Structure formats: C-alpha cells, structure tokens
Amino acid sequence: MTRKSNSSRAPVSRSGRFAADPSAEVAAFSESISFDWRLWRHDILGSCAHARMLAKIGILSRRECAAIVRGLQLIAREIAAGRFQWKSELEDVHMNIEAELTRRVPAGAKLHTGRSRNDQVALDVRLWLRDEISALVVEIQQLQRSLVSLASRYPSVLIPGYTHLQRAQPVFFAHHLLAYVEMLQRDCERLADCLGRVNICPLGSGAIAGSTLPLDREEVARLLGFVDSRGRPRLTQNSMDAVSDRDFVVEFAAAAALIAVHLSRLSEDIILWASTEFSFISIADSYTTGSSLMPQKKNPDIAELTRGKSSRVIGNLVSLLTLLKGLPMTYNRDLQEDKERLFDSADTVRSCLRLMSAMLDHSAVQVARCRGAASDPLLLATDLADYLVGKGMPFRNAHHAVGAVVALAEKKHQPLNRVSLQEFQSVSSFFSKDVHQVFDLDRAMLRRTAIGSPGTREVLARLRYWDRALR
Numbered sequence: 001m002t003r004k005s006n007s008s009r010a011p012v013s014r015s016g017r018f019a020a021d022p023s024a025e026v027a028a029f030s031e032s033i034s035f036d037w038r039l040w041r042h043d044i045l046g047s048c049a050h051a052r053m054l055a056k057i058g059i060l061s062r063r064e065c066a067a068i069v070r071g072l073q074l075i076a077r078e079i080a081a082g083r084f085q086w087k088s089e090l091e092d093v094h095m096n097i098e099a100e101l102t103r104r105v106p107a108g109a110k111l112h113t114g115r116s117r118n119d120q121v122a123l124d125v126r127l128w129l130r131d132e133i134s135a136l137v138v139e140i141q142q143l144q145r146s147l148v149s150l151a152s153r154y155p156s157v158l159i160p161g162y163t164h165l166q167r168a169q170p171v172f173f174a175h176h177l178l179a180y181v182e183m184l185q186r187d188c189e190r191l192a193d194c195l196g197r198v199n200i201c202p203l204g205s206g207a208i209a210g211s212t213l214p215l216d217r218e219e220v221a222r223l224l225g226f227v228d229s230r231g232r233p234r235l236t237q238n239s240m241d242a243v244s245d246r247d248f249v250v251e252f253a254a255a256a257a258l259i260a261v262h263l264s265r266l267s268e269d270i271i272l273w274a275s276t277e278f279s280f281i282s283i284a285d286s287y288t289t290g291s292s293l294m295p296q297k298k299n300p301d302i303a304e305l306t307r308g309k310s311s312r313v314i315g316n317l318v319s320l321l322t323l324l325k326g327l328p329m330t331y332n333r334d335l336q337e338d339k340e341r342l343f344d345s346a347d348t349v350r351s352c353l354r355l356m357s358a359m360l361d362h363s364a365v366q367v368a369r370c371r372g373a374a375s376d377p378l379l380l381a382t383d384l385a386d387y388l389v390g391k392g393m394p395f396r397n398a399h400h401a402v403g404a405v406v407a408l409a410e411k412k413h414q415p416l417n418r419v420s421l422q423e424f425q426s427v428s429s430f431f432s433k434d435v436h437q438v439f440d441l442d443r444a445m446l447r448r449t450a451i452g453s454p455g456t457r458e459v460l461a462r463l464r465y466w467d468r469a470l471r
C-alpha cells in the first residue's frame, strides 16, 4: 500500500450534517482504506464512465468532463507509482479519490451526482472480480499445462491406483495426473459461469432507490463492458437488490474454495508420493525445505502449505455466507467486511496455483519405484475375474473364485501370478492354460478400451487432447 496520513480533515460524507468529527477510535474502527485501496483502478474506471455519462445527459459540460477524466487519470498514475497519499480519515478508496480530485479540479464536486458509495462499491467489486477471474483462469490453465507436461514426460509409467489408500488396480501415472486436469477444467467452467453473474452493471441504483436525474445506465454499462455476447448492456434490474447483493462474491468464494479443495487433494497425493514409503516422485531441492534439526530431511512444504491454506479459503466462504445471513435490505455497513475475505480467497488460491505449477515443473517421476509397485500381481485380481467372465462364468461367481485363489496364494506365500494351472483349476474348471496371460501388464492396459478408462490408447489420446486444448 502507498503512503497514508492522519490529518484531521472531516470526510466529505460528514460535511454539513455533523457538528463533530468521529473519534480516532471510531475512525480506525470504520476505515476500509487499509484494504479497499486495492480497488483504485476500478474505482477510477467507474468514475470516468460515470462522468462521461453525466456529460452525455448534460449535467457536466464537455470541458468539466474532460477535466475530471484528466484529473482521475493523473491520480491513477500517482497511485500506480506509489506517490498517492491515502488518508484514513477519508474512510475508503471512493472518498479518498473523490476528495483528492475535487481538491485539484473544481468540477470534481459534480462527479458524485446521481451516485452513492453503495452502487459505487458494488460496481468496483464487480469490475475487480471480472479481472480477477480472468487472471485466475490463466493460472489454472498454467497448472493444467504443468500436469499435462509432467504426464507427457512419463506416458508409459504405471502405478497402483488406490481406493481406501489400499492398492486397487494399475493405472498410468499420466491418468492419475489427468484426473486433476479434469477437475481444474470444471473449476474454470465454474468461474466462467460465475463471471456471467458478475458482469452486470449496478451503477445508477444510487444509495437504494436510483435517482431523479435522467441517468443513462445503458451508456455506463456499455462504456465499462457490461455487455452480453451481442453487445447489449447488462444492467441490474432492482436498485435495492443491486446495492445489497453480494451473491456474486459468495459464488466466487465458493468456486475458489473448491479450487482450494482440489489443490489440497493434489497436495496430499504429492506428499504421499514424495515420502520414502512411496518414492514415486522426487521434488527438486529448490521446491522443498529442510529441517532445522534433522539433517536428512527434505520436506514437501509447498504441498503442505497448499493443503493447509485451503482451510482459510473454505473459512472465507463460510464468513461471507454468515455475513449475508439475515441482513435486512438494503446496504448495511456489514458489507464492508466482504472485501478482506474476497481478497484473501483470490490471493491465496492464486499463489497456491502458481506454486503448485512451478513445483510440478521441478518434479521427476521415480520410474523404477513406480514399476516395482505396479508389478504387484494382486492389482490384476479384477482382470482375473473378468477373464472368468470371458469364459462364461457369472461375475459374482468369478469374484468368489478369484477370492479363493487369492486366499490360496496368500496361504502358500506365493505371488498370485505364480499360482500353478493345477492350483487354479482346483478352484474352478473355468481356468485354462491361457490364465497366466492375464498377468501381462502391457496386455492388461491395452484391454482397457472404454472412454475414460486408464487404457494405453485412451490415456495417450486424452494426453493429446489436453496438450492441444491448452495450447
């Protein structure tokens, strides 16, 4: 944040009505400039559009409008350069900018015509979120690319797939990674859906009940890009709803929470894979941390922090829902509390996506370890049941027969693929001399041909699909 001062000038919102300034404690309690300064770019964008509209309807002269826009642009440059002095006694970003503009440009006193901070803040947050969503989608796609790229480096590596964290069936490592690519794609779709409801212009709703002035809301919406695919302006349709609606913030927070949850699951997989017990992957030194005590340690802290940070993103969603619950119509100052939660969710998810992507770019698969784990013949017990189904046995019976063979192998301390033909046939006469082919992993993976399955051709096709889609 840029510089802040504490001079004792009364805020514009109090001039006239109030005999005394708020106490320092009240001012400190109610200010939001310490966090909503981040909305400055969008506040200025909105003000410029509002000024142009006021000029169009004859409330500002061309000359006044030009002076206001020029003044706002100058302020924008100073803020960007860190040379603007934020004043906490002016409460928030809206009043800081307006007061400074009016100090410099007399016509600035006309800027707030037909506008309230209530529709202004709703506008600013929508504009901010629009940009944030686009930026977040870019970060998600970057992580998707990192996942696809890691998968593409090891397209033929197999690992056990797990259910209940117990070895289940063999899958390509790439298939496991691509599962996250699919999840992240749904996250992008959710954000796009959310964007549809964010991209609606509330300006012109005033404090609660619009204005007696002939505001051209459609003009403002067009100027700010609040338009549908055919260029038609998209406007909120109820002034009371418009100033108190924060549904779109909740929707974004919910989408962010789900992204965080997805990232926490990916983190957990990575933490397991990087453990000595699994050793399926190794993470580059620069993306791990050491222990202050144990010299041998190399910890996957990025993944652990990402897993941990999901808790605050979930917390932010719950905070926002709680904030809105039972609020009477319309604007209430409670709503000021939405911003820190919103900013935190956006910032947290963005940094987690970025770090996770970089960490994957600096990770390698331990091919030999994966091969060792995937060669466990028990992973093909289900394939063995399918083999019996192929011989005409009902699946339930096949399941039972293979269970008996597994028990027999266990009793003899023998791997499943070492059970002899006679032993197989002692359990069921449906087993014949081709039974040992079932344990050929390459053959087994080629036989998985259904869409979405971890079959050799299926996985390669999906890898190609994502490689192209994310280009």
Ligand code: ARG
Pocket: 032, 036, 092, 117, 118, 121, 331, 333, 335, 336, 337
């Ligand atoms: N800082 C306020 C917020 O974030 C801006 C709107 C204030 N409106 C008001 N009537 N006090 O909600």
